[in-house]
Amino acid sequence: MNAEPDLHAWAAGERRNVLDLADVLGVVQADWITLQADLMSYAADYVIRKHGARWTVVDDPMAPRGYRCVVEVIGRDGQTRQLDPLRAVAREIADLPIEITRMLADAELALGLASEVLPATSSPTGAPATR
Numbered sequence: 001m002n003a004e005p006d007l008h009a010w011a012a013g014e015r016r017n018v019l020d021l022a023d024v025l026g027v028v029q030a031d032w033i034t035l036q037a038d039l040m041s042y043a044a045d046y047v048i049r050k051h052g053a054r055w056t057v058v059d060d061p062m063a064p065r066g067y068r069c070v071v072e073v074i075g076r077d078g079q080t081r082q083l084d085p086l087r088a089v090a091r092e093i094a095d096l097p098i099e100i101t102r103m104l105a106d107a108e109l110a111l112g113l114a115s116e117v118l119p120a121t122s123s124p125t126g127a128p129a130t131r
Contacts, residue, residue: 036089036093039098039100039103040085040088040089041085043107044085047113048071051108052073053071053073053111054072055069055070056072056082057069058070070082070084071083073113075111075113076112076113076115081111081112083107083110088103091103091106
């Protein structure tokens with residue numbers, strides 16, 4: 001199923017799904033769901049604008065519709081990789097508090113667009129970093 005997705009129809013459908021689910025869950029949960037939807041959109045838009053990624057559709061028998069919309073890009077090593085924005089956000093939410101820069105850096109790493117980064121407390125030589 002490699003046809004170009006109708007992104008506007010997909011976005012409208014997902015927005016309806018979010019709003020329907022929000023109605024069922026109540027206002028507090030609705031805000032949480034809206035935040036997740038906004039983060040998904042932001043993560044996808046970031047890799048599209050900064051790295052030239054594009055939307056594509058992949059078969060997924062576990063998904064309710066049998067497919068998922070993912071962003072796809074060629075990494076620094078020349079390999080094509082895909083990222084599901086929903087899964088990227090889910091990983092970030094599992095490690096609260098939410099840090100947007102960490103989420104975007106993780107997306108770049110997953111897509112092969114950045115190299116592994118050392119922890120903030122270390123320098124490239126392994127000596128403690130000064131702040």
